[in-house]
Structures are given as structure tokens and as C-alpha cells.
Amino acid sequence: xxxxxxxxxxxxxxxxxxxxxxxxxxxxxxxxxxxxxxxxxxxxxxxxxxxxxxxxxxxxxxxxxxxxxxxxxxxxxxxxxxxxxxxxxxxxxxxxxxxxxxxxxxxxxxxxxxxxxxxxxxxxxxxxxxxxxxxxxxxxxxxxxxxxxxxxxxxxxx
Amino acid sequence: xxxxxxxxxxxxxxxxxxxxxxxxxxxxxxxxxxxxxxxxxxxxxxxxxxxxxxxxxxxxxxxxxxxxxxxxxxxxxxxxxxxxxxxxxxxxxxxxxxxxxxxxxxxxxxxxxxxxxxxxxxxxxxxxxxxxxxxxxxxxxxxx
Numbered sequence: 689x690x691x692x693x694x695x696x697x698x699x700x701x702x703x704x705x706x707x708x709x710x711x712x713x714x715x716x717x718x719x720x721x722x723x724x725x726x727x728x729x730x731x732x733x734x735x736x737x738x739x740x741x742x743x744x745x746x747x748x749x750x751x752x753x754x755x756x757x758x759x760x761x762x763x764x765x766x767x768x769x770x771x772x773x774x775x776x777x778x779x780x781x782x783x784x785x786x787x788x789x790x791x792x793x794x795x796x797x798x799x800x801x802x803x804x805x806x807x808x809x810x811x812x813x814x815x816x817x818x819x820x821x822x823x824x825x826x827x828x829x830x831x832x833x834x835x836x837x838x839x840x841x842x843x844x845x846x
Numbered sequence: 847x848x849x850x851x852x853x854x855x856x857x858x859x860x861x862x863x864x865x866x867x868x869x870x871x872x873x874x875x876x877x878x879x880x881x882x883x884x885x886x887x888x889x890x891x892x893x894x895x896x897x898x899x900x901x902x903x904x905x906x907x908x909x910x911x912x913x914x915x916x917x918x919x920x921x922x923x924x925x926x927x928x929x930x931x932x933x934x935x936x937x938x939x940x941x942x943x944x945x946x947x948x949x950x951x952x953x954x955x956x957x958x959x960x961x962x963x964x965x966x967x968x969x970x971x972x973x974x975x976x977x978x979x980x981x982x983x984x985x986x987x988x989x990x
Contacts, residue, residue, distance in 0.1 A: 720877050721877075721878070721910075723874065723877055724874045724875075724877040724878035724907070724910075725868075725874070725878065725907060725910040725911065725914065726868055726874075727910065727914045729914070729917060729918070731917075731925075744921070744922050744987070745922070745925070749925060751910065751913065751914075751917075752913050752917065752924070752925055752928065753906070753909055753910050753913045753930075756906045756909065756910075757878075757879070757880075757904075757906065760906060770884060773905070773934075773937070774904070774905040774906060774934055775933065775934060776931075776932065776933045776934070777905075777906060777909055777930070777931075777932045777934075778929070778930065778931045778932075779909065779913075779928075779929065779930045779931075780928075780929050781924065781925060781926065781927065781928045781929070782926070782927075783926060784925050784926060834896070
């Protein structure tokens with residue numbers, strides 16, 4: 689049983705670990721993602737009438753960044769996150785993601801810091817094929833924590 | 847027919863990749879981020895409460911444009927071994943048009959394979975940069 693707390697700079701601790709739920713990559717996930725980012729590369733759809741086989745991976749793959757949100761939302765499995773801004777993202781694509789894989793992302797908070805009055809947390813992550821343990825994607829990201837006032841300087845700057 | 851690293855004009859430092867232009871709709875944000883209340887991406891009132899004029903495009907969407915640009919160019923050498931490092935420096939509002947751009951900045955030999963690095967960025971319709979960073983991958987199986 690998880691007791692969810694509202695996230696803030698004080699409550700998160702360097703070294704704490706996060707884990708996403710596992711996720712089965714389904715054809716409709718790839719279709720939805722392709723629509724969202726307007727990227728219908730035939731490598732992601734081969735085998736359909738519109739996309740003959742073309743990928744060099746022995747079958748269709750998915751967008752390398754498909755599971756980015758699984759990493760980003762790991763903290764939601766421990767905290768209530770009213771809002772936040774994403775400051776930085778680093779990806780390394782190790783092996784292609786494929787439809788039918790069951791994947792899970794694990795991560796660790798490796799740093800938190802204050803800069804110009806704003807609070808940030810840095811998380812490293814690895815997304816793996818749950819069946820084989822193979823690392824598919826790894827990286828790290830930096831998220832800004834919203835202040836309790838609710839209105840952020842970023843908004844005022846526009 | 848895949849092109850190879852023997853075509854140096856595609857790899858020369860200073861070479862600009864074909865830009866990608868995206869006008870981002872609320873429906874696309876909804877599909878990317880998932881619709882929920884109290885979200886700056888999909889809840890208009892909540893976005894306003896947080897000080898924004900309208901819902902924000904999730905920053906991570908811009909990395910998908912960089913990934914698309916690199917996958918279209920490097921193919922296998924990006925899908926297996928590619929890297930992206932991005933900083934999101936300006937919020938993007940629904941309905942804005944982003945252009946993703948990249949310029950080759952260096953080549954390196956990594957274990958006998960040519961790794962090419964680009965400086966990449968996204969800019970809005972006013973030419974204001976919203977993402978800045980770099981991306982790289984192996985250039986031994988170019989798609990185009």
C-alpha cells in the first residue's frame with residue numbers, strides 16, 4: 689500500500705528509487721504516438737498495406753522515444769504531482785523497442801538542487817524488456833518542481 | 847538504396863539536416879500526454895491557473911521531433927546507439943508551430959564506427975528557440 693504525498697523539494701531524497709508499472713507495447717500505442725508527433729515512419733508500420741517490410745531489424749520497431757513518458761511519470765507512482773516543468777532530457781537508445789514487448793522503467797533520483805530560486809530534481813533511468821532484462825533505453829532527466837504558490841516564473845516570463 | 851559514409855557531403859561539419867515543421871494541436875497533446883484534469887497540458891483552466899495563456903505542449907514531444915529527424919537520416923545507427931541531450935528553454939503553447947533543426951558539428955571514431963553529432967534545436971513561429979541540445983548516432987547506414 690503506497691501512501692502518496694504531494695511532491696516538493698523537501699520530500700524527495702537523493703538516492704530514492706522509482707519504478708513504473710509494466711507496460712505492454714500494443715499496436716494502438718504506436719499508432720497513437722505516431723499521430724501525436726506526426727511521425728509515420730514505415731519502420732513502425734511495416735506489414736500493413738501502406739508499408740511494405742523495410743526495417744533492418746527483422747520486423748517493425750517503434751519510435752525510439754515511445755516510452756519517454758513512462759520514465760517521466762515514474763515519480764507519479766510515489767507522489768501526487770500537481771504540476772511541474774521538464775527542464776532537460778537525455779536519451780541513449782540501446783536496442784529498438786517493439787510491439788509486443790512488456791517494458792518497465794526503473795530510476796533513481798541522483799541530484800536535487802536550487803537554482804535562481806527554483807527547485808530541480810535529476811533522475812536517471814533505464815527502460816528494460818521485462819522478459820529478457822535487456823536495456824532498451826537509458827538516460828536522465830531534470831524536472832522543475834512547481835512552487836506552492838501555483839504560478840511559476842516561467843509563465844511570467846512569456 | 848542505403849547511402850554510406852563514403853558520401854562525405856552528407857556528413858560535413860556545418861551540414862544542415864532537412865528541418866521538420868510541426869503545428870501542434872490540442873488533440874495531439876491529448877494523445878501524447880493523456881487527458882486528465884489538473885494538467886497544464888490538457889486542462890485549459892488549470893493551465894491558466896498556473897499562469898499560462900493556454901495548455902502547454904509537453905516538452906518531451908519536441909524530443910520526438912529530434913528523434914524523427916535523426917532516425918530519418920541515420921536510421922539503424924540512431925535506433926541502436928543514438929543519443930539525444932535536450933534542454934527545454936521556453937514553453938510551447940498549443941497551436942504554435944515548431945521547426946526542428948540540426949547542423950552537423952563533429953565526427954568521431956567510436957570503436958571503428960563513425961559517430962556523427964549535431965547541434966539541434968526547435969524554434970517557434972517567431973524564431974524563438976524552445977529546445978536546444980545535441981544528438982548523435984552512427985553514420986554507417988544512412989537512410990538518406
